[in-house]
Amino acid sequence: MKIVKNIWVYYMLILFPLAGLFIGLKYLGMNSILFAVGIILYATVYRSFIDRKRLYYKNILPEKENYNRVIPAGFYARYFKELYLKP
Numbered sequence: 001m002k003i004v005k006n007i008w009v010y011y012m013l014i015l016f017p018l019a020g021l022f023i024g025l026k027y028l029g030m031n032s033i034l035f036a037v038g039i040i041l042y043a044t045v046y047r048s049f050i051d052r053k054r055l056y057y058k059n060i061l062p063e064k065e066n067y068n069r070v071i072p073a074g075f076y077a078r079y080f081k082e083l084y085l086k087p
Contacts, residue, residue, distance in 0.1 A: 004054045007087040
């Protein structure tokens with residue numbers, strides 16, 4: 001999972017699951033409940049995991065904080081530049 005350091009791979013990892021959900025909804029006949037569950041899981045579990053891995057491999061988060069699965073308030077705002085703008 002060290003490839004998460006690359007910003008282009010990171011953007012693909014966060015955008016492809018969303019694209020898959022929307023394609024499933026539009027073209028494959030996914031029902032709205034399954035879509036809503038997918039969006040909730042994406043926003044809470046998947047993005048938290050990917051973002052924490054990126055911050056860990058960029059040596060911003062220590063290892064013990066990497067495994068904390070609770071998303072604190074202001075977490076993404078505090079690390080916005082490191083997550084989305086810096087390669």
